[in-house]
Amino acid sequence: xxxxxxxxxxxxxxxxxxxxxxxxxxxxxxxxxxxxxxxxxxxxxxxxxxxxxxxxxxxxxxxxxxxxxxxxxxxxxxxxxxxxxxxxxxxxxxxxxxxxxxxxxxxxxxxxxxxxxxxxxxxxxxxxxxxxxxxxxxxxxxxxxxxxxxxxxxxxxxxxxxxxxxxxxxxxxxxxxxxxxxxxxxxxxxxxxxxxxxxxxxxxxxxxxxxxxxxxxxxxxxxxxxxxxxxxxxxxxxxxxxxxxxxxxxxxxxxxxxxxxxxxxxxxxxxxxxxxxxxxxxxxxxxxxxxxxxxxxxxxxxxxxxxxxxxxxxxxxxxxxxxxxxxxxxxxxxxxxxxx
Amino acid sequence: xxxxxxxxxxxxxxxxxxxxxxxxxxxxxxxxxxxxxxxxxxxxxxxxxxxxxxxxxxxxxxxxxxxxxxxxxxxxxxxxxxxxxxxxxxxxxxxxxxxxxxxxxxxxxxxxxxxxxxxxxxxxxxxxxxxxxxxxxxxxxxxxxxxxxxxxxxxxxxxxxxxxxxxxxxxxxxxxxxxxxxxxxxxxxxxxxxxxxxxxxxxxxxxxxxxxxxxxxxxxxxxxxxxxxxxxxxxxxxxxxxxxxxxxxxxxxxxxxxxxxxxxxxxxxxxxxxxxxxxxxxxxxxxxxxxxxxxxxxxxxxxxxxxxxxxxxxxxxxxxxxxxxxxxxxxxxxxxxxxx
Numbered sequence: 001x002x003x004x005x006x007x008x009x010x011x012x013x014x015x016x017x018x019x020x021x022x023x024x025x026x027x028x029x030x031x032x033x034x035x036x037x038x039x040x041x042x043x044x045x046x047x048x049x050x051x052x053x054x055x056x057x058x059x060x061x062x063x064x065x066x067x068x069x070x071x072x073x074x075x076x077x078x079x080x081x082x083x084x085x086x087x088x089x090x091x092x093x094x095x096x097x098x099x100x101x102x103x104x105x106x107x108x109x110x111x112x113x114x115x116x117x118x119x120x121x122x123x124x125x126x127x128x129x130x131x132x133x134x135x136x137x138x139x140x141x142x143x144x145x146x147x148x149x150x151x152x153x154x155x156x157x158x159x160x161x162x163x164x165x166x167x168x169x170x171x172x173x174x175x176x177x178x179x180x181x182x183x184x185x186x187x188x189x190x191x192x193x194x195x196x197x198x199x200x201x202x203x204x205x206x207x208x209x210x211x212x213x214x215x216x217x218x219x220x221x222x223x224x225x226x227x228x229x230x231x232x233x234x235x236x237x238x239x240x241x242x243x244x245x246x247x248x249x250x251x252x253x254x255x256x257x258x259x260x261x262x263x264x265x266x267x268x269x270x271x272x273x274x275x276x277x278x279x280x281x282x283x284x285x286x287x288x289x290x291x292x293x294x295x296x297x298x299x300x301x302x303x304x305x306x307x308x309x310x311x312x313x314x315x316x317x318x319x320x321x322x323x324x325x326x327x328x329x330x331x332x333x334x335x336x337x338x339x340x
Numbered sequence: 341x342x343x344x345x346x347x348x349x350x351x352x353x354x355x356x357x358x359x360x361x362x363x364x365x366x367x368x369x370x371x372x373x374x375x376x377x378x379x380x381x382x383x384x385x386x387x388x389x390x391x392x393x394x395x396x397x398x399x400x401x402x403x404x405x406x407x408x409x410x411x412x413x414x415x416x417x418x419x420x421x422x423x424x425x426x427x428x429x430x431x432x433x434x435x436x437x438x439x440x441x442x443x444x445x446x447x448x449x450x451x452x453x454x455x456x457x458x459x460x461x462x463x464x465x466x467x468x469x470x471x472x473x474x475x476x477x478x479x480x481x482x483x484x485x486x487x488x489x490x491x492x493x494x495x496x497x498x499x500x501x502x503x504x505x506x507x508x509x510x511x512x513x514x515x516x517x518x519x520x521x522x523x524x525x526x527x528x529x530x531x532x533x534x535x536x537x538x539x540x541x542x543x544x545x546x547x548x549x550x551x552x553x554x555x556x557x558x559x560x561x562x563x564x565x566x567x568x569x570x571x572x573x574x575x576x577x578x579x580x581x582x583x584x585x586x587x588x589x590x591x592x593x594x595x596x597x598x599x600x601x602x603x604x605x606x607x608x609x610x611x612x613x614x615x616x617x618x619x620x621x622x623x624x625x626x627x628x629x630x631x632x633x634x635x636x637x638x639x640x641x642x643x644x645x646x647x648x649x650x651x652x653x654x655x656x657x658x659x660x661x662x663x664x665x666x667x668x669x670x671x672x673x674x675x676x677x678x679x680x
Contacts, residue, residue: 057536057537057538057539058507058536165624167624195386195387195563195624195625196386196563196565196604196607196608197386197603197604197607197620197621197624197625197640198624199607199608200607200608200609200618200619200620200621201620201621201622203609203618203620204617204618204620207617222536222537224537224611225566225608225609225610225611226609228609228611228614229609229614229615229618230609252611262538263537263538264611265541266537266538266540266541267537267566267611268540268544268564268566268567268569268570269566269569269570269610269611269612270565270566270568270569270593270605270608270610271569271593271612272569272570272589272590272593273590273593273594274612275569275570278541278545280538280541280542280545281538281541281542283492284506284508284509284539285506285536285538
């Protein structure tokens, strides 16, 4: 692990009780008739140089969490501290400048690059946005420096996205994130749109850049094998909440939360002699519009108890220990809020 | 297993698909494979490998895409499908061979209820004793099929519109429709790629159960080696329109005899092992209109020699039903490499 950078004991990002609600409108007058609790009290921290994998199935709130942390969507409540500073309090020019510290790589290398912009314009855009470059020649120089670092030729500057393959486009997206020399990079499904043989190239590139540029990653993905490969620690989300947070090895070798256990067992392993014993969950993920009471997982949980439908299990604190937000474990360590 | 020609349900011999253009291309270029009753054949490949085109050729749907089958034979129960009239082929589709696609939403008609669409599929075909199934009876059959694929409250769901169902439920409805006429062969093209991993586990379980209950054959098209390892009996690996390797699943994973197969296995991150760096295959899949001479994989192959670039290597029999289109497969037999 890389040593902490002095002033703020290693914590690069500290997210506390992050909550993002989206209003639901309906009827002729489009009145607000409900709230989707997309992110419902999420806490975690990232040390400098580490990679936290954020996994979960569609609708669990992992991408919304990532976007909220970067101030790309409005936050309902909670706090986000980046290098010790309150990100949620920043506005306008201050926020724009601060963005050079944290950048994002998106999933779809076809949709996330403007087809009418050249590589120099795409990759160089954050330089202008954050005020890091003043002129076009300034920008081109910085872009020409970053391209070889992601495995692209500096002569690509004047070319357009359609001239590149999916893997090369994702390299352009990575270059765009890195051009302002950020500390934190949030990657939202960065390899899931790529073919198998190209996926490995991009994963290796991301790992190499992390070492070389001392980057910190928040790696959002649904593919557990990919997350296992790249992460130091892993957070599992289910319906807006983190249900388990642990080091990579603890999470994959000794999962605690029943949801994590069934999720891991569902991944097909490419070894026909070792067919996994799947724990097939009944039914679908419930709607985040109307999540179940208590522990959101209790209707599908093979180990559900009485208390699970009545009370929320204690939330994940992001303490660094192996934590599961589950009454199975909560009862061993602390008393439930009320015992009948 | 002995090679019993008379016990073959589907038999493709040297099938070629041509698409016209400034330069004609062959997305399927001499594909031969067979499927026995009750067998699941996995067809694996990256985008552009021709795996989906192969399935469209079997279904007689190439003309709709603007191409034509210009060579070879496709025997189904001894009958050459390529010699059938459009009318006759329409009857084969649905009743004898059914297909399910990756994205169930695009394959379901949004303005008809689920039940109506299954009824339509059933009534599109004449009954064996002549005439069509009465509407009432077809509706009951639709409800019964929805129940068989594990859709809760099937009577109610039959009257639902597709958009009201979750992704997993839609895929179940698609399977119900595909199986409503009791086909002997199910072609499943990336049936779980758009689904979450816990739902994927449910669908794979379902296909396995239905297969066992009806001795149905399955052609499973996927890019996911894990899924293939779990449910296929044999696997064919495709690359740029050709089969590079075909083998019983256990043999393929234990000892891949083509460098491409081996490269794929080593490049994917896996749940059951941890490596520092992924062994990525260099380069990318060549575009179909600019294939390199000889073996199309040779520019990316660590074993390539001058002779590999001279002519397309033949698909050689390595014994035990294991075939490889690599001139150096014997070197791979000796080398204790590969996955696991």
